[in-house]
Amino acid sequence: xxxxxxxxxxxxxxxxxxxxxxxxxSEPPPEEGAEGDVTDETEDMEDENETDDMEDENETEDMEDGNETEDMExxxxxxxSPVINPEDFVEEIDNTYFPLxxxxxxxxxxxxxxxxxxxxxxSVTQDTREVMGVTTTVILDKVWVDEELAEExxxxxxxxxxxxxxxxxxxxxxxxxxxxxxxxxxxxAGVGGAQPGILIEGDPQVGDVYRQEYLEGEAEDMAEVLSxxxxxxxxxxxxxxxxxxxxxxxxxxxxxxxxxxxPGVGLILxxxxxxxxxxxxxxxxxxx
Numbered sequence: 001x002x003x004x005x006x007x008x009x010x011x012x013x014x015x016x017x018x019x020x021x022x023x024x025x026s027e028p029p030p031e032e033g034a035e036g037d038v039t040d041e042t043e044d045m046e047d048e049n050e051t052d053d054m055e056d057e058n059e060t061e062d063m064e065d066g067n068e069t070e071d072m073e074x075x076x077x078x079x080x081s082p083v084i085n086p087e088d089f090v091e092e093i094d095n096t097y098f099p100l101x102x103x104x105x106x107x108x109x110x111x112x113x114x115x116x117x118x119x120x121x122x123s124v125t126q127d128t129r130e131v132m133g134v135t136t137t138v139i140l141d142k143v144w145v146d147e148e149l150a151e152e153x154x155x156x157x158x159x160x161x162x163x164x165x166x167x168x169x170x171x172x173x174x175x176x177x178x179x180x181x182x183x184x185x186x187x188x189a190g191v192g193g194a195q196p197g198i199l200i201e202g203d204p205q206v207g208d209v210y211r212q213e214y215l216e217g218e219a220e221d222m223a224e225v226l227s228x229x230x231x232x233x234x235x236x237x238x239x240x241x242x243x244x245x246x247x248x249x250x251x252x253x254x255x256x257x258x259x260x261x262x263p264g265v266g267l268i269l270x271x272x273x274x275x276x277x278x279x280x281x282x283x284x285x286x287x288x
Contacts, residue, residue, distance in 0.1 A: 121140075
């Protein structure tokens with residue numbers, strides 16, 4: 001009886017071992033390419049593509065921003081060579097911020113850095129001068145300091161089809177005691193490497209930077225548009241929606257001035273904001 005009981009127990013034990021061993025055997029893991037792995041890989045590829053697309057979009061935006069900056073701005077020291085086609089220019093100068101009607105004289109008065117009285121008369125003459133094949137209008141600009149003639153200049157301006165007013169040079173004379181002492185400020189576009197610049201843009205936008213003249217080492221005035229909606233009150237009157245520009249010369253980094261142009265009138269105020277305190281404002285407009 002004991003042997004039979006032992007035999008039964010041994011058989012039960014062996015059966016339990018067999019069942020345990022069969023339960024430990026599992027199905028083999030799916031091979032590469034199974035559905036679960038394919039899904040994960042697809043998701044990874046989609047994430048990578050989205051990242052690449054975002055990077056491409058960012059690069060495109062950066063390139064577009066860079067191109068816009070290059071179109072608007074001309075940095076100091078960069079090569080400058082504007083293309084001038086005489087057929088692109090018109091006879092009248094009617095830019096709303098700087099209309100120049102022959103027979104008109106703008107009179108400005110103010111004080112210099114040491115309190116000296118300054119009078120400036122800017123006359124639009126009937127004369128013209130051809131520069132680089134472009135017919136320019138001659139502007140006579142005279143400056144008196146304490147009632148003594150200090151400077152007399154003939155400026156040459158022309159307007160293109162986009163209403164940009166170009167500055168083609170000047171014949172400048174400095175006086176002392178009624179005698180000419182210097183013509184160093186004179187230059188003419190197309191002569192000796194000199195290039196014309198833009199005095200006033202036809203469609204100015206805040207942030208625009210441009211050259212107003214260029215003769216390396218001699219004439220390098222630059223301007224930047226600061227505002228298009230300034231309100232200005234001077235003795236001559238009050239004006240709204242004025243163009244404000246900052247002007248400077250890299251050759252004279254210690255000096256900088258702001259100018260204000262009223263629509264339909266022209267230049268109404270000049271204020272030196274760096275390197276001095278000179279101020280000139282429009283006091284009279286004389287027409288023939």
